[in-house]
Amino acid sequence: MSGESAKLRAVGLNAWYGRRQALYDVSLDIPTGQVTAIVGPSGCGKSTFLRCLNRLHEEVPRARTSGQILLDGEDLMRQDPVTVRFRVGMVFQKPSPFPHTSIYDNVAAGLRLMGVRRRDELDQGVVRALMLAGLWEEVEDKIDAPGEGLSGGQQQRLCIARALAVEPEVLLMDEPCSALDPIATHRIETLIQSLKGRFTVVVVTHNLFQARRVSESTAFFYLGKLVEFGPTATIFESPREKLTENYVTGRFG
Amino acid sequence: MRSTSVRAGRWTLLRWLGRTFLGLAVVATIAFVALVAGLAYLLAHASWQSIRTFGFGFLTGTTWDPIHNIYGAAPAIAGTLITSGLALLFAVPISLGVAIFLAEIAPRWVRRPLAYAVDLSAAIPSVVYGFWAYIVLVPLMRTTVEPALARWSGGRFPFSSTPIGYDLLTATLVLTIMILPTISALSREALLAVPRIHRESALSLGATRWEATRIGVLKSARGGITAGVVLGLGRALGETIAVTMVIGNIFILPNSLFSEGATLASWIVDTFPDATPGIDRSAVLELALILLIITFAINGVARWLLRRGRNPDDDGAPPHRSWWDRLRARRTRAPSLPTAELDPLGPEPWRARAAERAASRRRRRRAVQAAVVGLTAFCLLLALAPFASVIATAVERGGSLVIQPSFYTSLPPIGCNPHPGVTCQVGGIGPEIQGTLIMLGLGALVAMPGGLLIGICLAEYGRGRLARVVSLLADVMTGVPTIILGVFVFTFFLYADHDATLSALSGGVGLGVLMLPITARATEEALGTVPAAVRESALALGFPRHRVTLRVALKSSRAVLVTGLLLAASRAAGDTAVLLLTAGGSSFYFHSLDTETAAITPFIFDNFGSNYQNLQAAAWGAALVLLIIMLVIGLSARLAVAARADAAEATG
Numbered sequence: 001m002s003g004e005s006a007k008l009r010a011v012g013l014n015a016w017y018g019r020r021q022a023l024y025d026v027s028l029d030i031p032t033g034q035v036t037a038i039v040g041p042s043g044c045g046k047s048t049f050l051r052c053l054n055r056l057h058e059e060v061p062r063a064r065t066s067g068q069i070l071l072d073g074e075d076l077m078r079q080d081p082v083t084v085r086f087r088v089g090m091v092f093q094k095p096s097p098f099p100h101t102s103i104y105d106n107v108a109a110g111l112r113l114m115g116v117r118r119r120d121e122l123d124q125g126v127v128r129a130l131m132l133a134g135l136w137e138e139v140e141d142k143i144d145a146p147g148e149g150l151s152g153g154q155q156q157r158l159c160i161a162r163a164l165a166v167e168p169e170v171l172l173m174d175e176p177c178s179a180l181d182p183i184a185t186h187r188i189e190t191l192i193q194s195l196k197g198r199f200t201v202v203v204v205t206h207n208l209f210q211a212r213r214v215s216e217s218t219a220f221f222y223l224g225k226l227v228e229f230g231p232t233a234t235i236f237e238s239p240r241e242k243l244t245e246n247y248v249t250g251r252f253g
Numbered sequence: 254m255r256s257t258s259v260r261a262g263r264w265t266l267l268r269w270l271g272r273t274f275l276g277l278a279v280v281a282t283i284a285f286v287a288l289v290a291g292l293a294y295l296l297a298h299a300s301w302q303s304i305r306t307f308g309f310g311f312l313t314g315t316t317w318d319p320i321h322n323i324y325g326a327a328p329a330i331a332g333t334l335i336t337s338g339l340a341l342l343f344a345v346p347i348s349l350g351v352a353i354f355l356a357e358i359a360p361r362w363v364r365r366p367l368a369y370a371v372d373l374s375a376a377i378p379s380v381v382y383g384f385w386a387y388i389v390l391v392p393l394m395r396t397t398v399e400p401a402l403a404r405w406s407g408g409r410f411p412f413s414s415t416p417i418g419y420d421l422l423t424a425t426l427v428l429t430i431m432i433l434p435t436i437s438a439l440s441r442e443a444l445l446a447v448p449r450i451h452r453e454s455a456l457s458l459g460a461t462r463w464e465a466t467r468i469g470v471l472k473s474a475r476g477g478i479t480a481g482v483v484l485g486l487g488r489a490l491g492e493t494i495a496v497t498m499v500i501g502n503i504f505i506l507p508n509s510l511f512s513e514g515a516t517l518a519s520w521i522v523d524t525f526p527d528a529t530p531g532i533d534r535s536a537v538l539e540l541a542l543i544l545l546i547i548t549f550a551i552n553g554v555a556r557w558l559l560r561r562g563r564n565p566d567d568d569g570a571p572p573h574r575s576w577w578d579r580l581r582a583r584r585t586r587a588p589s590l591p592t593a594e595l596d597p598l599g600p601e602p603w604r605a606r607a608a609e610r611a612a613s614r615r616r617r618r619r620a621v622q623a624a625v626v627g628l629t630a631f632c633l634l635l636a637l638a639p640f641a642s643v644i645a646t647a648v649e650r651g652g653s654l655v656i657q658p659s660f661y662t663s664l665p666p667i668g669c670n671p672h673p674g675v676t677c678q679v680g681g682i683g684p685e686i687q688g689t690l691i692m693l694g695l696g697a698l699v700a701m702p703g704g705l706l707i708g709i710c711l712a713e714y715g716r717g718r719l720a721r722v723v724s725l726l727a728d729v730m731t732g733v734p735t736i737i738l739g740v741f742v743f744t745f746f747l748y749a750d751h752d753a754t755l756s757a758l759s760g761g762v763g764l765g766v767l768m769l770p771i772t773a774r775a776t777e778e779a780l781g782t783v784p785a786a787v788r789e790s791a792l793a794l795g796f797p798r799h800r801v802t803l804r805v806a807l808k809s810s811r812a813v814l815v816t817g818l819l820l821a822a823s824r825a826a827g828d829t830a831v832l833l834l835t836a837g838g839s840s841f842y843f844h845s846l847d848t849e850t851a852a853i854t855p856f857i858f859d860n861f862g863s864n865y866q867n868l869q870a871a872a873w874g875a876a877l878v879l880l881i882i883m884l885v886i887g888l889s890a891r892l893a894v895a896a897r898a899d900a901a902e903a904t905g
Contacts, residue, residue, distance in 0.1 A: 061361055082461055087459075090454075092453065098454070099472055109455070109458060115614045124599075124603075172457075
């Protein structure tokens with residue numbers, strides 16, 4: 001995992017909510033074009049870490065960070081958050097299509113922010129994103145229906161399509177399947193696999209099997225610290241740390 | 254053995270008491286519904302003579318002639334619609350700016366104090382706003398604003414006729430100022446109620462803060478904002494005292510915004526006290542009936558919208574599609590998909606073009622963001638400026654009086670202007686304070702227990718359709734113009750053949766009717782803040798239902814409840830219209846329950862335009878006293894609720 005192939009590098013990252021520290025000195029290289037999983041018990045700071053990567057953490061009242069996050073070698077803490085978030089998209093735990101907004105307008109929202117106005121261009125971007133998210137066939141004939149009318153799994157894929165429409169370089173996913181049933185989960189996992197190579201994906205998950213199925217690398221967080229990071233196979237089969245081994249074998253967490 | 258039977262006996266007694274208590278609550282609620290029905294019936298009955306005589310012609314007639322007994326309401330209806338409509342037009346955009354600034358844009362640490370300031374400006378009594386407008390706004394309009402408008406428009410409609418200051422435009426501005434806090438507060442709450450995830454979803458697409466508000470938040474908040482706007486309209490339509498003080502109150506069809514006029518409410522205040530029994534009074538009562546119907550309908554819509562919006566939107570609920578959504582979907586007809594010439598998987602040259610333009614576009618988006626920040630901050634400034642000016646004016650003109658202890662005990666002064674060699678009495682408002690307290694106490698005697706019982710009944714049986722309707726009714730009643738309550742109580746005493754239509758008793762009943770729905774709703778809300786888990790665990794422990802309500806629920810919501818009751822009392826203390834029509838007036842200390850009695854707000858209303866400097870100064874002193882009481886109660890109420898919410902958040 002050499003530095004050159006790292007899309008995102010966290011260097012000595014600390015994060016706080018008010019006086020409570022949530023992340024301690026995390027340094028981590030996220031490889032380009034791969035799926036990286038972040039696992040750990042609840043409250044270990046994995047979501048906080050994810051939210052630092054597109055500077056959403058600072059939207060929480062009294063939240064702050066120190067340290068560096070390099071996106072393609074440049075510190076994103078020194079950049080305009082709007083530009084950063086345009087390059088680093090995010091999908092949340094709960095499916096959250098914009099309310100009272102059609103499927104089409106949901107996906108088109110990001111494109112419109114980019115300044116795409118022409119109908120044919122918007123159409124192309126929307127259809128392509130929906131295809132990427134594997135949702136196109138299911139919504140083709142009800143593209144003007146509100147997004148909230150879809151099933152939970154479809155809504156989540158709609159949110160992925162919405163994030164992909166602006167072609168971000170990185171896609172962050174915060175427990176994208178925790179609100180879904182097994183079949184919808186399977187579809188999302190297949191989708192994540194298909195995004196590999198084209199996007200750099202970071203998935204926070206509670207589900208160890210999921211991490212194992214979808215990711216190339218896995219990071220294990222515990223109590224706000226990065227315990228171990230490496231190829232997924234290594235983490236699950238021959239971890240260096242005792243703590244990691246206990247966690248991945250289900251002895252706690 | 255013996256002890257268990259004693260305990261069983263005690264339990265039986267307790268259960269019996271509890272049942273009686275809940276029975277009493279149901280009775281109180283039924284009485285409340287009867288009261289509202291009685292109000293509508295009495296107004297309809299008392300205006301029947303006028304309805305029968307004039308028919309629909311009453312709505313279109315333009316004369317009000319008590320000599321020849323010809324009555325028509327058109328000028329008042331026109332005045333009401335014009336002032337309220339324009340006020341809404343001015344207030345809505347400003348309120349939205351205020352709400353967006355306070356909920357989305359302002360730095361976090363200033364949000365709460367500024368929001369409190371906006372909320373508190375809603376607590377300023379109508380008569381104080383009117384007094385301020387009379388002293389500050391009217392001269393400003395007459396000498397500066399209106400001449401400028403006349404010059405700019407070349408004297409054309411709607412800025413024709415000579416600017417005098419007492420006119421529809423000034424009344425409109427006063428209404429705007431008064432409904433701004435209502436609409437702002439409800440819109441702000443609606444924005445804050447939108448789940449954070451929508452905001453964050455938009456931000457994650459690379460939206461600026463304003464863009465996130467626009468695409469992620471505003472649409473969800475639409476229902477609440479609409480409700481706030483409608484509620485503001487209801488308030489404007491029924492606003493009485495402040496408008497009466499600046500609109501000129503002349504019964505003509507206005508031909509310009511600089512024309513004097515009247516509204517339904519202002520004309521009722523002006524004519525009702527002197528109306529002669531018979532067709533004259535019946536005609537005024539018909540005005541009140543019209544106003545009641547309009548405000549009842551408007552408030553009903555607003556409250557219904559608010560309640561619908563408050564339902565938990567979550568999980569599994571079918572998506573709500575309003576007619577507006579459907580219309581929009583039809584208008585933005587589906588994309589021409591998939592296009593023959595445009596392969597969705599083909600190259601995307603437009604992406605590169607968009608990327609090229611990104612830098613200049615980013616500059617523009619930043620400029621828009623900055624403009625929104627500036628504009629919304631300016632809206633807040635506009636909303637707070639009158640508030641600051643009211644307080645400054647009151648302190649300047651009444652400040653030296655309220656620091657003298659004798660001001661609270663002396664009789665009002667005899668009117669006098671300073672001359673060389675003449676010193677004027679300062680006087681005080683002792684009788685007014687005493688009268689207000691007595692009538693407030695009388696009202697509270699009925700309204701507090703009554704409201705508590707009704708609130709308990711609604712909270713306990715609030716699941717049923719019937720209870721929901723009653724709760725909505727109570728809500729709507731809190732928005733009915735108080736002038737109508739005054740007219741109602743006066744007429745009630747008249748029908749009851751009581752010879753003390755203007756008396757402390759009548760005033761007390763008036764304030765009681767005013768406070769009843771407010772305390773009922775406050776109680777219901779306070780009990781509603783008890784977490785279901787607390788309630789259910791108490792039930793699971795085997796507590797009987799009434800004990801859960803009385804001991805567990807009332808105890809855990811005590812602070813919120815006291816706050817609500819205090820706010821109800823402060824609203825009653827600040828109300829003018831009811832007392833004006835029921836308490837009459839007096840310059841002396843309380844005499845008996847069935848004689849006319851002095852009170853603070855009618856005193857201000859009677860003396861705001863006084864030619865005697867010392868009387869006007871005493872009125873300012875009274876206004877400042879009211880302001881201080883309102884602001885202290887309002888602020889401590891908010892702090893108490895906020896402290897509770899913070900505590901809940903910390904533990905939750």
